[in-house]
Amino acid sequence: MKFVYRWLVCLSLSLPLLAHSQEATNPNFAYFGFEPDIITNYISTGKKLGYVRLTAEVMVEDQSDLSSIEHHAPLIRDTIIEILGRQSEDDIKSLNGRETIRQMCEEAINDLLVQETGKKLVRKLLFTKYIYQ
Incomplete structure (x- = not known):
């Protein structure tokens, strides 16, 4: 029992050190x-x-x-709108399709930024609100 108690105390004391070391490696993340909001049509069935x-x-690393990113925001918006406009209704409305679209947009944005700036700037693309009709 004493061993478990000592282990728990050591673990609780080391957690803040682990969290601090992870923050120290990338303290400059920014969003x-x-x-x-981005609004566009997508391919739907019927009329x-x-x-x-x-x-x-x-999310950028620095x-x-x-x-x-701010300078190239119009190009990035256009890229997202273009990709969304080519998607089917099933892809737009499904969770798997949404994740696939997000990944396609992230890759396309990074490809665009490599062409424009010479480096991959976007660490992660997030859809924080997603509404479809």
Whole structure:
């Protein structure tokens, strides 16, 4: 019993050190949100018009990259809109399809940024709001 108690005490004392060491490796993560929301149509069946509205944010590894993201924001928005507009209704409405779309957008944005800036800036693309009709 004493061993378990000592182990728990040691573990509880070491957790703040582990958290601090993880923060020290990448303390400069930053986020850029696209305003206003991205709204576009998608391919739907029949005569019904479908649209999707989303809020997107990108995570960059260094705050100094935010100025490049802000400068290229119109190109990034256009890339997301173009990819969304080519998707089927099933892909837009399914969870797996949404994740696939997010990954396609993230890859396309990084490809675009490599062409424009010479480096991959986006660590992660997040859809923080996702509404479809």
